[in-house]
Amino acid sequence: MSTVLESVEVAAPVHAVYHEWAQFERFPEFMSGVEEVEQTTATHTHWRTRIAGVEREFDAEITARDPDRRIAWVATGVAHRGEVTFEPVDGARTRVTARLDFVPAGAAEQVGDRLGLVDQRVRGDLRRFKAYLEGGTTRRAHPAVTAADLHRVRRSPTEAAFRAELPGLAVRPGRENLPLI
Numbered sequence: 001m002s003t004v005l006e007s008v009e010v011a012a013p014v015h016a017v018y019h020e021w022a023q024f025e026r027f028p029e030f031m032s033g034v035e036e037v038e039q040t041t042a043t044h045t046h047w048r049t050r051i052a053g054v055e056r057e058f059d060a061e062i063t064a065r066d067p068d069r070r071i072a073w074v075a076t077g078v079a080h081r082g083e084v085t086f087e088p089v090d091g092a093r094t095r096v097t098a099r100l101d102f103v104p105a106g107a108a109e110q111v112g113d114r115l116g117l118v119d120q121r122v123r124g125d126l127r128r129f130k131a132y133l134e135g136g137t138t139r140r141a142h143p144a145v146t147a148a149d150l151h152r153v154r155r156s157p158t159e160a161a162f163r164a165e166l167p168g169l170a171v172r173p174g175r176e177n178l179p180l181i
Contacts (some may be wrong), residue, residue: 001079002104004119007097008126009089011134017094018068018086020133030128032121045073051121079103096129098122 010017020026024037024045033051040046043062049055056078064072064083072083082100089095100122 001101002118004100004102004122005097006119006122006126007095008123008130010094010096010130011092012094013092014068014086014088014094017096017133018071021084021086021096021129022065022071030132031125032128047075078105096126098126 024039027037028034033049034047035050035055036048038046040059043065045060045062046057047060048057058075058077058080060073060075060080062071062073063081064070068086070083070085072081074081080100080102082098082102084099085097087095087097100118102118104118
C-alpha cells in the first residue's frame with residue numbers, strides 16, 4: 001500500500017475551508033482527473049474520473065465527518081482510502097492536509113506511484129483548491145499554467161511525467177519514457 005501526505009495553507013477561516021471541501025460535487029473545479037462527483041446519500045458519493053486517458057467510476061463511503069476538523073472516506077471498487085484534516089493556523093488561515101492510502105492497480109499505476117506522480121497530483125489539487133477558495137479560479141474556468149507549474153515541469157524526468165503535470169495533455173504513444181530535453 002502506498003501513502004501520499006500533502007498539505008497547503010489557505011487564507012480563510014477553518015469553517016469556510018471545511019465547508020467548501022465538503023461540497024464534493026465541486027471537486028471537478030479544482031481536482032485534476034475528476035470529471036464528476038455525485039453525492040448519492042449523506043454518506044456516499046459516486047465518482048467518475050479520467051486519469052492518463054483511463055476512465056474509472058467508483059463509489060466512496062464517508063466514514064468520518066467531524067465539522068471543521070476532518071473528513072475521511074473509503075472507496076469501493078478501488079483500493080483507496082483517505083482523510084482530509086483542517087487545522088486553524090490563526091483566525092484567518094487554515095492548514096489542509098490530505099492523506100491517501102491506496103494500492104496502485106496495474107503496471108502503469110505502479111510506475112506512476114514510484115515516480116511520485118500521485119504525490120504531484122494531490123499537491124496540485126490542493127494548490128488549486130487554495131486558488132479556488134482564495135481567488136475563485138477553477139480548473140475548468142482557468143486552466144492556464146502558472147510560473148510555478150512551469151518551474152516544476154522543467155524538472156520532470158520524462159515526457160509522461162511532464163504531461164501528467166499538465167492536465168488535458170495526452171502522452172503521445174511511444175514517448176512515455178523519453179527524457180525531456
